[in-house]
Amino acid sequence: MESKPRTDPDQAPRPPSSGARGPALIELHQVTRTYRRGGEALTVLDKLELEIERGGFYALMGPSGSGKSTLLNLIGGLDRADGGSVRVAGEDLGRLSAAELARWRADNVGFVFQGFNLLPVLTAQKNVELPLLLTRLSAAERRRRALHALALVGLEDRRSHRPRQLSGGQEQRVAIARALVSDPLLILADEPTGNLDRESAGQVLTLLRELNERAGKTILMVTHDPRAADAARTVITLDKGQLGGIRQNR
Amino acid sequence: MPWSLLPRHLLARPVRSLLTLGSLAIAVFLVCFLRGVVVALGAGVEAASDQRLVVQSAVSLFVNLPRSYQPKIKAVPGVRQVCKLQWFGGYYRDPSNFFAQFAVDELLLFDAYPELVLLDGDKTAFWGQKTACLIGRDLARDFGWKVGDTVPLVGGIFSRSGQNVWNFEVAGIYESRTANFDSRTMFFHYDYLADSLESGAATGPEGVGVYILKTERGSDPTRIMAAVDALFENGPQRVQTTTESEFQKQFVTMLGSIPTLLSAIGGGVLFAILLAALNTMLMAARERTRTLGILKALGFSDRSAFGLLLGESLVLCGLGGALGLLLFMALAPGFNQVLSQFNFPALVVGPQTFALALGIALSVGLIAGLAPAIRAARLEAIEALNAER
Helix, strand or coil, X not given: CCCCCCCCCCCCCCCCECCCCCCEEEEEEEEEEEEEECCEEEEEEEEEEEEEXXXXXXXXXXXXXXXXXXXXXXXXXXXXXXXXXXXXXXXXXXXXXXXXXXXXXXXXXXXXXXXXXXXXXXXXXXXXXXXXXXXXXXXXXHHHHHHHHHHHCCCHHHCCCCHHHCCHHHHHHHHHHHXXXXXXXXXXXXXXXXXXXXXXXXXXXXXXXXXXXXXXCEEEEECCCXXXXXXXXXXXXXXXXEEEXXXXXX | CCCCHHHHXXXXXXXXXXXXXXXXXXXXXHHHHHHHHHHHHHHHHHHCCCCEEEEEECCCCCCCECCCHHHHHHCCCCEEEEEEEEECCCECCCCCCECEEEEECCCCHHHHCCCEEEEEECHHXXXXXXXXXXEEHHHHHHHCCCCCCEEEEECCCCEECCCCEEEEEEEEEEEECCCCCCCCEEEEEHHHHXXXXXXXXXXXXXXXXXXXXXXXXXXXXXHHHHHHHHHCCCCCCCXXXXXXXXXXXXXXXXXXXXXXXXXXXXXXXXHHHHHHHHHHHHHHHXXXXXXXXXXXXHCCCHHHHHHHHHHHHHHXXXXXXXXHHHHHHHHHHHHXXXXXXXXXXXXXXXXXXXXHHHHHHHHHHHHHHHHHHXXXXXXXXXXXXXXXX
């Protein structure tokens, strides 16, 4: 899958950059997100400025309520900002309709969730094939690509297993296979090791790192776990809806 | 569209799916059955010939008309043929073996009712012997009668001296090509009855129950009816001439509000099943919240979510409807055999039954699936994913 060309990269004022490897893939400008609970307004992201470089592996850290998951959802097109702009690969997500945003997600983003979010009625292979149903690929080609993705995460032999027949670590690796099967621009992982034991968590982090280093995938991972954050190359810290700091590992 | 999820979702809760499918099947079966009864009751009216008129006493159907009326009626312009029809009211051995018997002008019967087709025997044998009779295909089957057999009937309205037994020789077996006549009726010579009454060998009401008029093609039935009624306006017995369909309607009307009641029961069954299907689909939609969230996060559209839920409802209800229809088709012949013993017209199974069953099932599926499908379409991905946490 090819990334879309960026539009007017130099016209907006440059927000804090999180790295220097290449052109910014994600640009957040004055992003605000406010939730209303029982008449009370809660600002989770407050005029956030941030740039994420293409090809990076980022850990997004911060205390609970700092806006990490909200930020991930905005970048993934699952939620919309109340103010400011979210641009990914030059596309202003705020300008897309619901249907366009759904299509954009299918084309550009692979999600990995803390709770795995596999469909329990489908086998591992069919779960991985799901995003490919939105393409024009033949059934045989979908199957071939799903098996290839499962092989990449070391679970080709579990293709006929249903999620409940897999361990937590295996489920998360199937979820990673599903996230990468459509060759997305960006992989967004929300606490991918949060429900895993230490060994499984290590396997998942190694896998994500390999995807970044070998396949050049841009990965943004929300985590509370400092060990998980160490697997990333860049650690972004959020605090009360604003950028708290950016640190390069090693 | 992830259609492959549809059967898997249906099978995810097999007991619930089977119960819903079963209730739909039973509801469709019941509606088909009730509708079949209502249609069968009205079948005679529907199939009535527009070339036949019926002359009966203006007082009551149970008051006979003089035999002398026949030539006078035949002389009315536009009338081609007039055939006597007299209800006999006997039974075979036991009153429970009751079926319809009519004394007729044997030479005019096939002209009056061209829809009667002989399956066995021949007309000349029927015409040539005074005690000859024609029996319907179902009578022959139920009692094992065949051409050449003697059928002894015990008189009901007409008592025969001695043991009150009237003997008839089976000269032919007929079936009716239309629904206005069933295949459980016996026809015999009017003269056999009349001669027996005149000779004192039997007792019973004189005259003729009704006259069946066959009109000329292109004639105006309204004018003929008025002319016949006017003919006997001053007696000795006033008559009422109606179309055959109006005549048939009298018998349906005699059942009072039964057709309406049956239709109401069918409607009630449908409404109850609609609520059950709606409940099932609402539960299914709630269970699918997380799945829908995942699908939407992966890029499936709101339309896909809508289609998935509506499709599930339509498939479930459609299968239930098809099962109910198959059940009805399988059991209808058995029901008809039982119903025919009570002289009840046969349940109608035809293209309309198919359309009714599938129409009902798919309508229930559409209505029951619409609200959950709209909810699924409106569901936000992030809201759906968070709902299960």
